[in-house]
Amino acid sequence: MKLPVSTEWLLHCATSLAQLETGGTASAAQLAQYFDLPAAYLAKQLQALVKAGVLAATTGPRGGFRLARPASEITLLHIVEAVDGASSPYECREIRKQGRGALPAEECRTPCLIAAKMADAHEAWRRNLAATTLAGIVAELPPSAPPRTRQRLTGAAGATGVSGAAGAAGAS
Amino acid sequence: MKLPVSTEWLLHCATSLAQLETGGTASAAQLAQYFDLPAAYLAKQLQALVKAGVLAATTGPRGGFRLARPASEITLLHIVEAVDGASSPYECREIRKQGRGALPAEECRTPCLIAAKMADAHEAWRRNLAATTLAGIVAELPPSAPPRTRQRLTGAAGATGVSGAAGAAGAS
Numbered sequence: 001m002k003l004p005v006s007t008e009w010l011l012h013c014a015t016s017l018a019q020l021e022t023g024g025t026a027s028a029a030q031l032a033q034y035f036d037l038p039a040a041y042l043a044k045q046l047q048a049l050v051k052a053g054v055l056a057a058t059t060g061p062r063g064g065f066r067l068a069r070p071a072s073e074i075t076l077l078h079i080v081e082a083v084d085g086a087s088s089p090y091e092c093r094e095i096r097k098q099g100r101g102a103l104p105a106e107e108c109r110t111p112c113l114i115a116a117k118m119a120d121a122h123e124a125w126r127r128n129l130a131a132t133t134l135a136g137i138v139a140e141l142p143p144s145a146p147p148r149t150r151q152r153l154t155g156a157a158g159a160t161g162v163s164g165a166a167g168a169a170g171a172s
Numbered sequence: 173m174k175l176p177v178s179t180e181w182l183l184h185c186a187t188s189l190a191q192l193e194t195g196g197t198a199s200a201a202q203l204a205q206y207f208d209l210p211a212a213y214l215a216k217q218l219q220a221l222v223k224a225g226v227l228a229a230t231t232g233p234r235g236g237f238r239l240a241r242p243a244s245e246i247t248l249l250h251i252v253e254a255v256d257g258a259s260s261p262y263e264c265r266e267i268r269k270q271g272r273g274a275l276p277a278e279e280c281r282t283p284c285l286i287a288a289k290m291a292d293a294h295e296a297w298r299r300n301l302a303a304t305t306l307a308g309i310v311a312e313l314p315p316s317a318p319p320r321t322r323q324r325l326t327g328a329a330g331a332t333g334v335s336g337a338a339g340a341a342g343a344s
Contacts, residue, residue, distance in 0.1 A: 001173040003261045011286045036271030089175045099208030121300040128293040
């Protein structure tokens, strides 16, 4: 079982956006340049995060992507499931109901015991990812990281594309 | 991310073998008939469990597959990883090291924080699967299930293919 390669891209893009000043945006081109990724394909993938309510896309000359809600309310699970969906990697095709060993219908009213155990494990994975927020990740970065991310991603230590004035005022 | 379809097959085959008398065997053909699965492909998949030390293959007129160790020492994780390998579904290609945002080498001596979080989640999944043994699953089945499984899988309620004598003596 493999998650799409773009999972890494989007986790890193969202973590980078979480380091901008509140409301700050970065364009798909800026994010692509920041991580040396194919811009058109990345732009398409970022739309999956918009659709999932993780990012918001803004238009206009300084338009781009920003977090759609506070970084403390966005978990790794939100991002991973935006990319890959929420279904369990284990597929139960109910082989218990077929062949010489087919179980009687009355024993199949509850979910297959094996499928239930596999679902438990998937829930353990989901719970773990849901316990880590983007804010939590940013808090674990070295203090020098967010200003550097802002500078390299949007071109100014404090400016985050909100507006020229806010950018100048936001320099920390 | 998806586990192979054969994951369901092998989990069910191993659970069925765990219901035979100790040392009892079933052939690939018997298991295929029991679950109405393609025999040749199933036989090939069962070899993955032999290679992983979960099953042992015996030869001779009553040859077949049996558990290689007690059902209390075989976990769902052993079976799932025999089928699909043990690597995490998340692939870190170290995009933190590339592009305009490339981190300096000294900040890359420890694993990428995001990759570490994804590895944590994979470990939570593995721990969950490692906590369920085949013996535990059999213990949760209705008491009528194991004798029925033995009868339908190997043709006799107590006989499990060890030998004619052991089969007769093993009837419960």
